[in-house]
Structure formats: structure tokens, C-alpha cells
Amino acid sequence: MNASSPTTIDVTLGERSYPVWIGRGLLGDSTRWRARLRGRHALVVSNTTVAPLYLERVAQGLAGLAWASFQLDDGEAHKSFANVERVLEALAKLGATRDACVIALGGGVVGDLAGFSAACWMRGIDFIQMPTTLLAMVDSSVGGKTGVNLPAGKNLVGAFHQPRAVVADIDTLATLPDREYRAGLAEVVKGAAIGDEPFFAWLEAHADALAARDEAAVIEAIARKVAYKAGVVARDETEQGERALLNLGHTFGHALETAGRYTTLLHGEGVAVGMLLAARLSERLDMSAAADTARLQRLLVRIGLPVAIPPGMDAEQLLALMRLDKKNTAGTLRLILWCGIGKAEIVAGVNENDVLAVLREATA
Template sequence: MNSDRVRRIDVELGSRRYPIRIGAGLLADDDWPALIRGRHVLVLSDANVAPLYLARVQARLTGRVVAVRVLPAGEREKTLARFTEALSDLAALKASRDATVIALGGGVIGDLSGFVAACWMRGIAFVQLPTTLLAMVDSSVGGKTAVDLPEGKNLVGAFHQPAAVIADTDTLATLPERELCAGLAEVVKYGALGDAGFFAWLEEHAEALLARDTAALGEAIERSCRHKAAIVARDETERGERALLNLGHSFGHALETADAYGGLLHGEAVAIGMVLAARLSARLGLAPAQDGARLASLLARLRLPTALPAGSDPARLLNLMRLDKKNLSGRLRLILWHGLGHAVIVPDVDEAAVLGTLEAAASDSARRAG
């Protein structure tokens, strides 16, 4: 393998560390199988990804006892029922504490695989092989694992860091355009929350990213991962600063839950959520409205939604936001901003202001639909 084309980042957590490797052809050529200590391996994937890449991964696992579970694709599969099935697979393998779970797919597979690994025998290793842009830049890094409930997203989970993240950028060639754009929402998030210079770079390279320019995508993935790795190193279990990575997510998760995880992709919901967070920030006098307009403009250029879906119920969305994991003592705690590159944690946010923002956005959507 030509090491010159591999971008390398180490996530450092005190005495622990793990590598993120970003580059073309890594599923077949990287030495990630050397990270697997024991004989037993469970590979989790989905019906979209497995036909394309599962054989390539299995070919690297010779000499080991391997089980495979291929799930239907989609957020609706990130459930306790699927979690239980994967645990049963490990039991059937007679997997010991040196077993490894491999997540081959996007964020759903990564979140589920990590939670399975966190719980089997109180914690075994897992390796992230992300195949979507969103997973490469966000969900595969940092050790958040979870499944959804009908009442809300990611409500059951654990912090459990991967042994490695191997991002083979060749897999982005087969990614549907909608999924690519959804991943770009999380890339924009890093500029919006803490790096105005990166945000400007994204404005300059939006068309190259949409065209899947190899250099532009590699740069965007690396810079996003470096931002997240630095924050995770300082606040692994989200006691403070790490919450900033949830810019747009309180609104976005409510939108996903309201639609029973069947409509908006996660990145699409986050895009809308960031716009709503920016509007709420302006309403509260925290940030200039023109920065929110600039954010909405970039997201629209990246073919992402910026308006509430038609028919959204503001009161229901607010009620769903009350179950968000960032809240404390039953009061809304949101990630807002002072403008581009300056996200802040705001405790005890006025619910009337949140509802007003949602109602104004719903009215805008109704006018467009009419």
C-alpha cells in the first residue's frame, strides 16, 4: 500500500489511543486485521453495503471464526431487537473476551455494533469500517454507541471507543448522492461550531465536494475528524465541551423521531436543525441573523433541506426535544451559537422562544408549499 495517500489521525484518551486512517483501498490493503486479537469475529453490515464490500472484508479474516449478520438498511433497524440478535450471534460463536465486532456500513451499523461490543462480556473490541461520508466524519469517531426507542433517538447506549476507524474513501464512489449530501451536513457542522476558516473553505469547495473530487473529500474528512478527535480527547463522556458537537441535533433528532425514523436522513435532519438553531440564536439576541443566512445558503448549495417538512407540528417537536439527552433537570439545554465558528452551550432555554422559532419555520414551510 502506498502510505503517501493515507491520512492518519490518532485519537488520544489519556493512556489510550486508537488510529483513524483515511484513504483509498484501505479495506483490501490496510493492516487493520492485525488489530484483531482473538479468533472470534462478528461482522455487522446492511443489505446495501454487504453486496459491495463484505467479501472484501471476509477475505482479510482468514484463520478466524467469523459470523456475519446483514440487516436491512435504515435507521429503523437500530433497535433493541437487532441488538439482541447480534448478542445471540456472539453467543453462538462462543465468543470470548478477546472477540471483535466489525462495523461495515454507515452510522446505523456503527452505532449498533459499538453498543453490542460494549455490552458483550462487559466490553469487547470493535473496529469501524465506515462506508458513508457521515460515518467517516462523525459517527465512527468518538465512541458514542446506541440504539433508538420509539420515544427518541439514541436513548439506550454506552460510551465505548473503537480499536480503529478505517475510512476507505473508495466506498464513497458507490454512495448515493442523497447520502453523500447528508454526510456533508456533518462536515459543515464542524465549521459552523468552531472553525470559521473551515466553513469558508467549504464555501469555496462546495462544487468539488459534490463532484466527489478525491482531494477535496479527503481534506474535508481529515479536517472533520481532527476537529472531533481533539474535542473527544478533552471531553470523552460529554461532561462539557463535547456537547458542542450536537449543534443542530436537538431539533434534528426531534424531526427524525416525529417521522418514526422513516423520512429524513440523519444529516438532512441535522441540516434543518442547524438552521433552526441559528434562527433561535438570532431570536434570543445571541448571534447575527446574517450568519444564519450564510449557513442556510451553504447547506442549500450542498443540496440539503433547510426548511421544516410540510405538516410539521411545532408543539410535538418541542415535546420531543424535552427528552433530549443534553437536557438537565427537565430543562432545555441547547447548542446555539454566537455566529459562525462560535457554538455555545445554553442551559435553561426559554421554551416559548423555541416554540416561536418552530412556529415561524412551520409557517414558512406552509407558504412555500402553498
């Protein structure tokens, strides 16, 4: 696999359609991605971990443009309004006009914050996603969700703002710590769990190869997950229906992340535990079988993901945090549950006593 022949998946949204390129050497392949820039100004938003490794590759492709870079500290805790303001100030200092482009070079935190900043500057300018983590490649870089956290909860402020392109250079995974790599696999499992049973079976068959970062298996997994999500986004861009299914495990997971002050669990780890909690709740509500829950747990364990709530977390506190989730309506819990592997549904008015029972059992 080289930069001249990446796997390409198109997100089809009319005039706002864009390609997702997956392959090796893509950051340095500026002839491909620079064509997506329409103006003369560019701001590269990255973080203090990623920029020293990959900023120079991107910089070479920006020769001749008026560009600058802005670096966040690394971590979910820095996806804040304060840093949005700093990005906007960097755009102002650059003199960025309405045809400027923000380039998000990093993981999901960088992508979410850079995209939200681009959505705010002059009521919306272009941005390009250059995800450097597996989690961002398979999930947050695709679909146009951007946003920031509040102390009250994760991603409570945001906007739908589609990128001009997604450049998923798998060379960046070579420097990704094992824990973060495994966290990315959680989103791959989630996509299969909610809408693609054959893909779930493929993951079971290739779990060892994925855990070992086999290149062919990794590219196949990324491409299949992105293709699935691209189809969902094309049918329901602003999450009025089907796209909400992509949040399986997220209401539980976001509560776990918030309870841990974004330092105890990575996002993908929260999703992994959250998916299993959602599966147990589905089983409790007679929507799915115990065998499905066991199959999910086995796969998560095989690829090295956590399946238990961290010690010290309180069931009642987690439920209170779940009440703040954006998917809730009319003061009642609205959760994504499943009917077995490959089938999920939105369930409104979930009884809090059932949720609390699942949480208490898991925190006992």
C-alpha cells in the same frame, strides 16, 4: 492516494487511543487493520445494502480466524434492541471470547448498533469501525458513542465505547447515493460552524468541488472534520462539557427524525435543518447576527441539503420531542446555540416560548 499512504489522524485517549485511517483501498489492506484484532473470533456486522458490495474485501482479511457475519436490514428504524439481541446471539453462536472483535461495516446505524453490542458482550469487547458512508466517516465512527433508538426518541440508550481503529475507505463512497452523500456533508458543515471559521470559509470556497465528489476535496474535508472532532473527544470523552457542542442542531434534528418515524429525513438532513433552526433561535436571542444565519443557509443550499421542516410536522409535537433530549437538565431545555460562525455554546434553561416561536415560524 492508495492504501499504502492513507491520511492518519490519531484519537488520543491514553491506553484507548486509536488511529483513523482515511484513503483508498483500505478495506482490502488487511495487513493494516488486522493487527488491531487481538483474538481469534470476529463478527462482521453489516446491512443488506453494504454487505453484498464490501463484505468479501473484509472477509479476505479474516482468513484463518473464526468469524461470522450478521446483516441488518438497511435504515435507521433497525437500530433497535431487537437487533442488538440478534447480534449478541450471533456472538454466542460464534463462541466469542473476551478477546473477540466486532467489525462494524456500514453507516452510522451499523456502527452505533455494532459498537453498543460490543460494549454489552461480556461487559465490553473490541470493535473496529469500517464506515461506508460520508456521515459515518466524519462523525459517528469517531468518538465512541454507541447506542440504539426507542420509539420515544433517538439514541436514548447507549454507551461510550471506543473502537480499536477507524478504517475510512473512500472507495465505498462511489456506491453512496447522492442524497446520503449530501447528508454526510451536513456533519462537515456542523464541525466548521461550531469551532472552525477558517474551515467554514474553506467549505464555502470548495462547495462545488465537494458537491461533485472531487477526491482531493473529499479527503481534505473528512480529515479536517475528523481532526477537529478527535481534539474535542480527547479533551472531553464522555461529553461533560465541550463535546456537547458537537450536538449543534441535533436536538431540533432528532425531533424532526423522530416525528418523521426515521423515514422522512436522513440524519444529516435533520442536522442541516436543525442547525438552521438553532441559528434562528440564536438570532432571536441576540446571540448571533442575521448575516451568520444567511451564510449558513447559503452553504447548506449550495451543497444540496434541505433547509426547511418537512410539510405536515407540528410545532408543539416537535417541542414535546425536544423535551426528551439527553442534554436537557432539571426538566428544562439545554441547547447548543451559537455566537456566529466558528463559535458555539451550551445554553441551559432555554425559554420554551422562544423555541416554539421559531418552530411555529418554520412550520407555518
